[in-house]
Amino acid sequence: MKILVCISRTPDTTAKISFIEQNTKFNPEGVQWIINPYDEWYALVRAIELKEKDASTIIHLINIGTNENEAIIRKALALGGDEAIRVDSGIDDAYHISEQIANVAKDGYDMILTGKETIDHNGSAIGGMVAEMLDCNYISLATKLDIENGNAIVSREIEGGEERLSAPFPIVISCQKGMAEARIPNMRGIMAARTKPLKVLAASANETHTSINNFDLPPAKAGVKLIPADTPELLVKLLREEAKAI
Amino acid sequence: MSVLIITEQSDKKIKKQSLESISYGVAVSKLLNVDAIAIVLGPSDDVLSSLGEYGVKKVIHQQTIGSIFSDSRSASILLNSICDQEKAQMIIFSNSLFGKSVAPRLSVKLKAGLVTGAVKLPEISNGFSVRRSVFSGKAFADVKITTPTKIITLNANAFEINKTRGNAEVIESNIEITPSNITVIETKKNEGNISLADADKVISGGRGLKGPENWGMIEELAKLLGAATACSRPVADSNWRPHHEHVGQTGVAISPNLYIAVGISGAIQHLAGVNRSKTIVVINNDPEAPFFKAADYGIVGDAFQVMPKIIEAVKNLG
Numbered sequence: 001m002k003i004l005v006c007i008s009r010t011p012d013t014t015a016k017i018s019f020i021e022q023n024t025k026f027n028p029e030g031v032q033w034i035i036n037p038y039d040e041w042y043a044l045v046r047a048i049e050l051k052e053k054d055a056s057t058i059i060h061l062i063n064i065g066t067n068e069n070e071a072i073i074r075k076a077l078a079l080g081g082d083e084a085i086r087v088d089s090g091i092d093d094a095y096h097i098s099e100q101i102a103n104v105a106k107d108g109y110d111m112i113l114t115g116k117e118t119i120d121h122n123g124s125a126i127g128g129m130v131a132e133m134l135d136c137n138y139i140s141l142a143t144k145l146d147i148e149n150g151n152a153i154v155s156r157e158i159e160g161g162e163e164r165l166s167a168p169f170p171i172v173i174s175c176q177k178g179m180a181e182a183r184i185p186n187m188r189g190i191m192a193a194r195t196k197p198l199k200v201l202a203a204s205a206n207e208t209h210t211s212i213n214n215f216d217l218p219p220a221k222a223g224v225k226l227i228p229a230d231t232p233e234l235l236v237k238l239l240r241e242e243a244k245a246i
Numbered sequence: 247m248s249v250l251i252i253t254e255q256s257d258k259k260i261k262k263q264s265l266e267s268i269s270y271g272v273a274v275s276k277l278l279n280v281d282a283i284a285i286v287l288g289p290s291d292d293v294l295s296s297l298g299e300y301g302v303k304k305v306i307h308q309q310t311i312g313s314i315f316s317d318s319r320s321a322s323i324l325l326n327s328i329c330d331q332e333k334a335q336m337i338i339f340s341n342s343l344f345g346k347s348v349a350p351r352l353s354v355k356l357k358a359g360l361v362t363g364a365v366k367l368p369e370i371s372n373g374f375s376v377r378r379s380v381f382s383g384k385a386f387a388d389v390k391i392t393t394p395t396k397i398i399t400l401n402a403n404a405f406e407i408n409k410t411r412g413n414a415e416v417i418e419s420n421i422e423i424t425p426s427n428i429t430v431i432e433t434k435k436n437e438g439n440i441s442l443a444d445a446d447k448v449i450s451g452g453r454g455l456k457g458p459e460n461w462g463m464i465e466e467l468a469k470l471l472g473a474a475t476a477c478s479r480p481v482a483d484s485n486w487r488p489h490h491e492h493v494g495q496t497g498v499a500i501s502p503n504l505y506i507a508v509g510i511s512g513a514i515q516h517l518a519g520v521n522r523s524k525t526i527v528v529i530n531n532d533p534e535a536p537f538f539k540a541a542d543y544g545i546v547g548d549a550f551q552v553m554p555k556i557i558e559a560v561k562n563l564g
Contacts, residue, residue, distance in 0.1 A: 013495055014514050017384045037496060094360065095353070119382050119495060119518070123362050128318060128350025137428055138318045140347035153431070157490070158315070159256065159343055160441035164431040165316060177496055178489060209359030213375050213388040218521075224528070224538050229547025233559035235527065238543060240563065245504040245525045246447070246471055 001057045001147065003047045004109040006101055006130075007076050008036040009069045010120045019215045026120075026215070035072045038115025040079070041182040042175035046145055047113055048080035049180055054147075058082055062104055064097045066090050070198065077193035078185035084198045092121075093208040098129035103204045105134060110169040111152065116141050116176040124174070131172035139165060143178030249275040249282045250334040251302070252325065254344055256444070258291040262407070263340045263444060265300060269408040270400050271338040272301035273367055283332055284414070285325070287311050298414030300407070305416045306332070312423035313430060315344060320424040322351035327421050329356060334395070341399040342443065349399050359391035365404040382495055382518035402443070403501045403524065436490055445474035447504040448523070450493060452478040454509020454530060454549060458486035463553040464508060470560045476500070478510045494519035508549050512537020529553070 011017070012032040020027045035044070044061070051057040061076050061084040063069050073084045087100040105112050112134075117124040124140075131138030143162065144155035151166045154173060185193075227235045239246045251271035253264035268284055275282035284302045286294055294305045306328060314321035325348065329337060337352065339345030341363050353360035365386065366377040375390045376398055442448065449468040451461060461475075468475045475491060482492035493500050495515040501522035508529045510516060517540050520526070528541040531548050538544045545552055 011381075013518070017381045019385075041496070094350070098350075098354070120380065122380055122382060122499075124346045125350040125353070125360055125362055128347055129354050131318070132322065132351040132354035136319075138347065138351065139428070140318065141343060157343060158433070159443055161433065161435040162490075163316060163433045166429040166431055168427055177492070209353070209357070209391065209393045210361065211390050211392065213390050215380070216377075216386045216388070218384075218386065221540060221542065224541040224544040226538075227543060227545050229545055229552055232545055232547075232552045232555040233562075235543055235545060236556060236559035236563065239504070239525070239527070243504075243525045243542065246560070246563070 001050070001054060001111065002109050003050070003057065003059050003111045003113060004105050005039070005044045005047050005059060005061050005081065006112065006114040006126065007039040007044065007061055007063050007073070008115070008118045009033050009063070009065060009072045010036045010118050013037065013119060017217070019217075023214045023216060024212070033072060035076055036115050036118045038117060038119070038176060040076065042177065042179035043113035043115050044076060044079060044081065045180035045183055046175060050145075050147065051080065060085060060109070062087070062101055064089050064100045073198060074193050075185065077196045077198070078189040079183060080189070081196070083196055085201060086198065087201045087203055089203040091203070091206070091208060092212065093210050094123050094125040094129060095207065095209040096205075098126050098133060099205055099207065100203055101126065102130045102133035104201070105130060110171075112170070112172045114172070114174045116174045127172050127174035134170065134172070136170045136172060137167045138172045139167060140174045142173050142175050145173060145175070145179060247280045247335045248332050249278065249280060249336040249338065250329060250332055251282060251284045251338045252345070253284055253286055254340060254342060255286070255288060255290060258289055260286070260290070260292050260297070261340075261444060262446070263342060263402050265407045266402070266405050267338050267340045267400050268297065268300045268302060270367070270405040272408070274336060274338065277368065277370055278336065280335065285328060287314065294416045295414050298412035299409050301410070301412060302414050305414045306419050307416055308419040308421060310420065310423060313426050313428065314423065316430050317426040317428045318347040318351055320426045321348045322355060323424045324421055325352050326355045328419065336395070337397045339397070339399040341401050345399040349397050353397050356395050356397070357393060358395035358397045359393040360397045361389050361391060362399045363401050364398045365401050368398070379522060382499065383521040384518065401501055401522070403446070403503060436488070440472070440474040442474045442476055442491065442493065442498050442500055445500070445502050447471050447473035448476050448493070448500060448502045449473045449506045449508070450476035450478065450510060451481065451487075451508050452510030453480050460550075461487070463557065467506070467553065467557050467560065470557065473504070478516055507537060508553065510537060511535045512540060
């Protein structure tokens with residue numbers, strides 16, 4: 001079993017979001033960068049758990065980005081994974097990123113795992129695009145993943161419930177909560193990660209379909225209207241008459 | 247040339263979220279001066295010609311759908327043939343589970359630029375750009391699509407349903423579904439009637455409720471308002487409530503019209519999952535709870551005292 005785990009670099013979940021250069025760029029000042037939580041907690045850790053069950057499993061990590069991303073790639077290698085590939089590109093377009101991943105993934109991987117989305121772009125597009133480029137199955141928003149008799153057994157969220165699917169390899173799966181328990185790297189992992197291979201490849205194509213013009217922050221809330229605790233019926237009245245929400 | 251709107255059904259009826267997508271798609275078709283066509287997938291109990299009331303000229307009804315809702319591959323092959331047939335220049339999905347799994351595939355097939363999670367009509371005065379939600383609801387981005395064919399998935403509750411009068415021509419379509427090699431082993435329904443993703447109102451409880459035995463008042467208020475129930479992460483992690491009810495950054499992100507949070511302090515990760523709600527109500531006994539900063543209405547008080555009175559007042563609304 002050869003698994004390719006896609007990891008992305010995002011600002012920490014508590015980072016202050018602001019923009020610079022006439023709102024065309026994210027303001028990185030003072031921001032701590034992390035592995036996108038869905039990629040780390042669910043996709044990568046589940047791949048590591050599968051390797052713990054079957055030691056012959058090979059895990060490769062892939063990241064599309066500039067050399068600023070190497071710190072989080074090393075952290076991912078400290079959690080687990082045998083080697084990493086970084087495709088050197090600064091382009092932020094889902095089609096472009098997917099094309100880079102598909103180009104590496106076509107070399108004999110059985111399973112390509114992604115997080116369900118990144119917490120900065122919230123695009124949820126990469127997994128489906130990569131699967132289409134590879135012409136293989138794609139199961140989105142998976143909450144469980146096992147391997148049985150040469151098939152992937154996947155539970156996924158559906159509207160109002162859950163379904164369990166069986167699908168052959170190769171397959172692309174996007175992962176979310178339920179898949180695995182978050183872990184932190186141990187000292188042995190951190191030491192080992194320093195010497196694990198991190199291959200850098202040049203981007204293979206430059207086709208893009210979208211670009212970000214500018215960012216904007218939502219208007220500030222007008223401020224909370226406090227209702228005295230002894231007259232909560234006033235809340236109900238305001239929700240009906242003012243907010244027209246009930 | 248046309249705008250194609252991919253609709254979804256629940257219990258053989260067009261979903262509310264799809265009616266929003268139809269209204270959005272019709273508005274986009276007017277901007278582009280082309281016709282809007284709705285695609286209905288699977289058997290339906292709705293009178294499909296009445297979708298004309300939302301402004302579509304034509305409804306394409308594909309009855310046979312195989313397992314396209316479990317297999318994004320056969321779904322995208324089907325939609326690709328309909329797009330070819332109708333010379334679609336724009337395809338609108340809901341940003342639903344189905345939209346998220348199929349739109350990216352279709353985007354590669356059609357070489358169509360994709361914007362997911364749109365919150366506004368496109369701007370076409372200078373190129374073609376669409377506003378979408380980014381940074382987990384903490385910001386917006388205006389994204390330019392540079393390809394001739396375009397795909398947009400629309401966030402729930404981001405666009406008003408616009409109903410007037412009209413009648414649509416209904417065309418029965420019989421495209422053969424590509425066989426799937428994904429097998430559905432089992433399907434489970436969650437308990438509770440209203441799914442979080444579709445809910446117009448959500449009542450959510452946190453650690454302040456002290457234990458799962460105290461959820462009766464959350465459920466009662468939800469039932470009275472026709473709302474879905476939800477919870478914070480610590481509540482799901484302590485198994486007080488099922489994991490699928492967890493809203494927040496790592497759980498479900500929601501954008502209902504009304505979100506009532508009871509006994510939730512409002513950690514930044516929780517806010518990231520709910521900050522796109524239209525009206526936010528916070529009930530918490532801690533006046534310093536960060537959630538009050540993100541709320542429209544708040545009550546600083548003991549949930550066990552306040553909630554029964556709210557339930558009573560809702561009952562008296564009539």
